[in-house]
Amino acid sequence: MSELLTPFELRSALMPLASVTQKKKGTILFRRGEEGIGVFLVFRGKVNLRLDGRASVYPCRTLGSGSILGLPATLSGGTYSLQAEVSEDAELGFVSRQDLLELLAKDTKLCLEVMNMLGKEITSTRLALVSHKAKKSHASRNGG
Numbered sequence: 001m002s003e004l005l006t007p008f009e010l011r012s013a014l015m016p017l018a019s020v021t022q023k024k025k026g027t028i029l030f031r032r033g034e035e036g037i038g039v040f041l042v043f044r045g046k047v048n049l050r051l052d053g054r055a056s057v058y059p060c061r062t063l064g065s066g067s068i069l070g071l072p073a074t075l076s077g078g079t080y081s082l083q084a085e086v087s088e089d090a091e092l093g094f095v096s097r098q099d100l101l102e103l104l105a106k107d108t109k110l111c112l113e114v115m116n117m118l119g120k121e122i123t124s125t126r127l128a129l130v131s132h133k134a135k136k137s138h139a140s141r142n143g144g
Contacts (some may be wrong), residue, residue: 004067004121010113013103014041018093029084036073036080038096045090049082059132062087072118074100
């Protein structure tokens with residue numbers, strides 16, 4: 001879970017730009033394939049990231065306070081690659097793509113923080129997929 005925690009300096013810079021909102025359990029923040037219009041900061045509560053409910057392909061990840069969601073799609077201008085669903089009533093901050101890009105354009109140190117976060121996320125995702133595949137393979141060999 002720690003790979004998506006927002007470094008203090010980046011979080012501090014994003015907070016004044018964030019529109020704070022309360023979301024109930026079950027609320028979908030974004031779906032896979034939707035345009036990446038911004039990031040969500042988790043202030044309180046939990047959010048599940050999954051690949052359209054297909055746990056057999058990509059294991060569900062639960063993220064809590066201090067996490068950031070939607071960063072790759074928001075930066076690239078592409079679409080969200082996962083679905084984000086509130087799993088425990090949450091307080092979130094939303095920062096638009098434009099506001100995020102303007103902030104990063106002004107501060108190269110924050111850009112490096114974001115690049116570091118993305119690198120950790122890629123590594124973590126690969127490890128999660130390998131681990132999930134190994135567990136699935138082990139279960140099939142053992143008749144489970």
